[in-house]
C-alpha cells in the first residue's frame with residue numbers, strides 16, 4: 433500500500449529528467465499521474481507506461497506551458513480524465529543562459545512565459561480542484577540561492593519569481609489545508625544539464641559533495657512534500673543541491 437493511494441498528481445514537464453523521475457516516484461507511492469510535455473511525445477508515453485507498470489493510471493497531455501490557453505486548461509483536462517486532482521508539481525522549465533547583452537527580448541519572453549507565467553497559470557487552473565490535503569510543489573533552482581558565475585541573469589530572475597509565488601500561495605491556500613513549497617535542485621544530471629557536459633566540472637566543484645545529483649534525489653523530496661506527512665510544511669524552500677548554497 434503506497435502513501436498516496438487514491439490521489440491524483442499532475443507533473444508538468446514529466447516526459448524527461450526531474451519531472452519523469454517525479455512522476456514515477458509518485459506512482460510508486462500510489463498516485464495516478466498525469467504529465468505534460470511539448471515535443472517529447474514518445475518519451476511521455478514511455479513514462480505513462482512506467483506509471484501503468486506500477487499499477488497506476490497514467491496520462492500524457494501535450495500542453496505547452498508557454499501557451500496561456502493550454503497552460504490554463506491543463507488541470508481541467510486531468511480532472512476530466514481522472515475525476516480529481518490532489519497534487520500539482522510545477523516542474524516544466526527552460527534554461528537560457530548567456531551574457532546579458534546576448535539575451536534578446538524574445539529570449540526574455542520565452543523564459544518568462546514558460547518558467548513564470550506558465551507556472552502561475554497552471555497553478556491557477558489546479559487550485560479550484562484541490563481540496564483539503566492538496567499540495568503544490570514547485571521546482572525552483574539553486575541559482576535563486578547562489579549564482580555561481582556569469583550568464584544566469586534571465587534564468588535566475590525567472591526562478592526567483594517562483595519563491596514569491598510559493599509564499600503567496602501558502603498564505604492564500606493555507607486555510608483550505610493546501611500547502612505550497614518550492615524545491616531548489618542543484619546540478620542534476622538531465623538533458624538540460626548533462627553530468628558529462630562541458631559546464632559540468634565547475635558545477636560539481638561548487639557543491640559540497642563534489643558531484644551532480646540524480647533526478648531521483650530531487651523526486652524523493654517532492655514525494656515527501658506531496659505526501660500526507662508534510663501537512664505542516666508550507667511556504668518553504670528546500671535545497672536539494674549537494675550543498676551548492678552552503
Ligand code: NDP
Nearest residue numbers: 445447448449450469470471472497524525620622624625
Ligand atoms: P529537461 O530539459 O531534462 O526536461 C524538461 C521537461 O520539461 C521535459 O519533459 C520537457 O518536455 C518539459 N518542457 C519544457 N518546456 C515545456 C513547456 N513549454 N511546456 C511543457 N513542458 C515543457 O529539464 P530538467 O529535468 O533538468 O529540469 C526540470 C526542472 O528543474 C526545470 O524547471 C529546471 O529549470 C529545474 N532545474 C534543473 C536543474 C538541473 O541541473 N537539471 C537545476 C535546477 C533546476 P519535452 O520532452 O516535450 O521537451
